[in-house]
Amino acid sequence: MTTKSQGFPRRTALMGLGATLVSACSRGEAATGDTLPLKSHVSFPLGVCAMTAQVNDPQWASLIATHFDRITPEWEMKMEYILQPDGSLRFDAPDRIVAQARLNGQSVLGHTLIWYAQDGDYFQQLKADRRDFETAYRTYIRQVMSHYKGQVDGWDVVNEAIRDDGSDLRDCLWREVLGEAYIDIAYRAAHEADPACPLILNDYNLEYYPAKRKRFLKLVEGLQKRGVPLNVLGTQTHIAADLSKGAITETLRDLAATGLKIHLSELDVSLKEAAKNALDFRNYRDAQRALYEEVAEAYTALPTAQQFGLTLWGLRDEDSWYNRQNKGMVADEPLLFDDAGRLKPVGQAFVKAL
Ligand code: XIL
DSSP: OOOOOOOOOHHHHHHHHHHHHHHHHHTTOOOOTTTOOGGGGOSSOEEEEEOHHHHTOHHHHHHHHHHOSEEEESSTTSHHHHBOTTSOBOOHHHHHHHHHHHHTTOEEEEEEEEETTBOHHHHHHHTTOHHHHHHHHHHHHHHHHHHTTTTOSEEEEEEOOBOTTSSSBOOOHHHHHHGGGHHHHHHHHHHHHOTTSOEEEEESOTTTOHHHHHHHHHHHHHHHHTTOOOOEEEEOOEEETTOOTTHHHHHHHHHHTTOSEEEEEEEEEESHHHHTTOOOOGGGHHHHHHHHHHHHHHHHTSOGGGEEEEEESOSBGGGSHHHHHTTTSOOOOOSSBOTTSOBOHHHHHHHHHO
16 A cells, blocks of 8 residues: 655745746746656655556556556456456556556556446346346456456445435445345445455545535445444545535545545546536636645645545646547546646646645
8 A cells, every 4th residue: 555755844845846837838848757756746645547559659658657646447447357257357548557557656546346237248137137247246246346456546346326316326236136235245345355455435526516526425424324334434525517626525524524544536627617508618717727736735624644646637738538538529627637638727837736
């Protein structure tokens, strides 16, 4: 597990580095790691997501190596990639990411074992027999966790378990066959496979929907009461630039009240989602900057012992999943670096607020 060496006083350091950062960018130079490793501004692990296709891009690879402590595979550690219809497992792509991270001296976060959005042919075929299904479910978790034992900082065990309206757990194949216990079973199986590995419960829209957050926290309370091994709460923080001020701060405070560690796990702030179809981002840039600043301030205000880390969902705007989904349309600008690999003004503001 990564423990960063004690961070130097952040604000003092920033006075110097912030100045370097602004002047480098105003001269139109690429914000290279020589002058401003983002990770040196924080005392918790700073992460970013990655796909194997990006590992061969020299600009991406060099920026990642410079600025980040930790990598989360964006897609290739998910069941959809690893599990084949015959039940066999493929680890080639995620292994590549893990190897690259090791070369860079970075750690890796496992993402994700059980997700309502991915079940796959193999499990669909088994659903008529609960016993076989449960055995296969435990086996999948055990095999994947064992493969990466000692090589990851933690695992998102169950991803996105709660309905957006907060009324209940989501319906999914796992719940259909195993009942609500599917969550307990997953965490217990994960803990058996790698008892030292921090286990994370990850979800999204917790800042948008207080009812969802309440249901999420009720699930956490239940897991804790039943003695289910759970160490970290992940709040994805895929937000749009028009999110109300204060929502992030309140969410982090509510989650931290559990005493568990908090992972701000998939941060991006979409301009396009805020502008809807207007495609005029101008009115939202200030709001985007203010939200990035709020995230930085609220996260760094958490007790140090609860700061599991902060992960950005992509490096450059062109790397964002929003732009991959809408190819050919006007590009969103949700991230901290522009397509040329320069830290954007919003990135500078974020770093200053850390
Ligand atoms: C997304 C990736 O960014 C895409 O590349 C992939 O096709 C689908 O998943 N919540 C999550 C992430 O937990 O795994 C999702 O990532 C974004 C929403």
